Amino acid sequence: MQARLTVNTYFSAAHRLARPDLDYTTNCGVYGKCARPHGHGHNYHLDVTVRGEVNPRTGMVVELGALRHLIQEVVIEPLDHRFLNKDIPYFETRVPTAENIAIYIRDLLLGPLEELGLSLEKLRLYESPNNSCELYGTMGGDRQASTTQEKTKLLLV
16 A cells, blocks of 8 residues: 655755846846845745555554655755855756756655655645745656656646
């Protein structure tokens, strides 16, 4: 029997929403206050839901401490207290919107979760109390952002 397990965690990071090929006025028209030159920060909350077989001996999909440790090492430590635009190479070519941050986190998690025998069911990234981004399903090894919108359902809530 399969079951789903959700882990909640958080990290703090700063970003600036702006495309380098657009001028400041145009960026402000697209991204509003988020395009201001010195960036701003968020206390992101992250829900990671995994799916796997329930072990008949333990009654668990995965040992909770192992899953929490994986998320801490793979996602939280690299992102916490960073300026995403400058500290994370992925965002040198992508605007660090909630959607793109969620895609990046998904890509970080897919391989390590597979090694634990788990599938990523859902990832929800809360940027603020007013908005979040959800990704459903996995990419089956295809981790190219250019095909993400075709294969992953994005919902802005």
